[in-house]
Every structure is written in C-alpha cells, then in structure tokens.
Amino acid sequence: MARDANSKIRLAAVGDLHCRDDQHGRFRQLVKQVNAEADMLVLCGDLTDRGMVEEGKVLAEELAALRVPVAAVLGNHDYEHNQWKEICGELSRVGVHILDGDHFIFEKTLGVAGVKGFGGGFGNATLQAFGEGQTKSFVQEAVHESLKLEAALSHLDTPKKVVIMHYAPVPETLEGENIEIRPFLGTSRLAMPVDHYGAEAVFHGHAHHGSPAGKTKSGIPVYNVAMPLMTKMRPEHRFLLLEV
Numbered sequence: 001m002a003r004d005a006n007s008k009i010r011l012a013a014v015g016d017l018h019c020r021d022d023q024h025g026r027f028r029q030l031v032k033q034v035n036a037e038a039d040m041l042v043l044c045g046d047l048t049d050r051g052m053v054e055e056g057k058v059l060a061e062e063l064a065a066l067r068v069p070v071a072a073v074l075g076n077h078d079y080e081h082n083q084w085k086e087i088c089g090e091l092s093r094v095g096v097h098i099l100d101g102d103h104f105i106f107e108k109t110l111g112v113a114g115v116k117g118f119g120g121g122f123g124n125a126t127l128q129a130f131g132e133g134q135t136k137s138f139v140q141e142a143v144h145e146s147l148k149l150e151a152a153l154s155h156l157d158t159p160k161k162v163v164i165m166h167y168a169p170v171p172e173t174l175e176g177e178n179i180e181i182r183p184f185l186g187t188s189r190l191a192m193p194v195d196h197y198g199a200e201a202v203f204h205g206h207a208h209h210g211s212p213a214g215k216t217k218s219g220i221p222v223y224n225v226a227m228p229l230m231t232k233m234r235p236e237h238r239f240l241l242l243e244v
Ligand SMILES: [Fe+2]
Pocket: 016, 018, 046, 075, 077, 205, 206, 207, 208
C-alpha cells in the first residue's frame, strides 16, 4: 500500500560500522533499536574495517535481523582488499540495497540516492585538474562520483529525496578533524548536484572526529553520521534518527 506523501518517515542513519570478522553480535542492539524506532535504515560506508569478505559476512549476519529496508553506500575501507564485489554480494543476499550512482525508493514516497564520493577539498581551495596525470586522475575520480550522483538524482521523482555518501560534501561537518587532512575527507563537488536537484537531507560518514551537522550552499542539511561521532554524542544510541 502506498504511504501518504505527507506522512513522516523515520529514517535511521549511520556510517563507519567498521565491522571486523570477530565481531559477531556487535550490532545486535543497534538492529533491535532500528527495528523498534525507524521505518528505514541508511548506511554511509566503511561497512567493513579492512574490506574483507569475511567481515562482510559477519555484518550480513547481523543485518539479517533487520525488519526495515536498508540502503547503503561503500566507503574507502570497503575497497582495501579489492573484495568489494564479494562484500556487496554478501550484503545483497540479506536485502541490503547497495547504491553506487543509483537509487532506492521507499514506499513510493522517499527516494534515496547514493554514491561513495571522494576527496578533493572545498570552495575555492578545491583541487583542479591541472599538471601531472596523477593529479588529474585524482580530480577525475571526484568529478566522476559527482556525475554519478547527478545521474541518480535526475532519475528520482519521489515527493521526498535524501542523499547518502561516504565522503563529506561540505567542510562544516569536518570541524574537529585535523585541518591538514580535511581536503582528503570530502569535496564541494559532491554538493553541486545536491544543490541543483534539491533534497531533504544529506548523510555522510568518513569523518570520525568531525561535527554532526552542516548545510550546503542552498541550505540543505548535511549530517555526519560516522558511528564514532554518534557514539560520542549518545553512547546508548549509535545512529541518527531523523523524520523526513
Ligand atoms: Fe571510517
């Protein structure tokens, strides 16, 4: 049955689970809370700690107990051992929708567009494709991720939209991180399609020591939901719960 377009959806969001292969049961309480309090869960990357398929299997076992839909993006850690396809396979088997430049639609009402994203810096300090080929490749990856997000958003015509990514689209949610590494934690290039197409909110992870909230240029709320940050703010509740 289609949900009333005006009714609120309780969205749980968290990133940076960094699941290891010896952590059976680590997310039991979280899954229980999400089942009790939310209509849907989004996961913002670094689902595994070292990008190993065994870690993906353990996480899949934990998430199999979820009774709400879940959409996710991968993070840099999930690529570490080049087993990301197998990790996606394990998670897909238990119903996790992995997004990489595409979208998931919740009950015809809420569209979730997702992409991993990349680094490159912010505002007028954004790295430009100039000089060495390696610099151009780095910038190209950020541009590519931004284009994928644009494509995902352009196909969404749901009454409400949210965006999930691993890297940060604004510098505000990186406050608290070592200033020298901030250009590697995200890029303004990721905010451009969000501002163009609009969204209720953006969720990202990656910045374990960052700040919880910021805004894009057009005023769209951005939430850093990295689990270490969520845990610091509310140890008994390791995710953000937002009504959209
Ligand atoms: Fe992380």
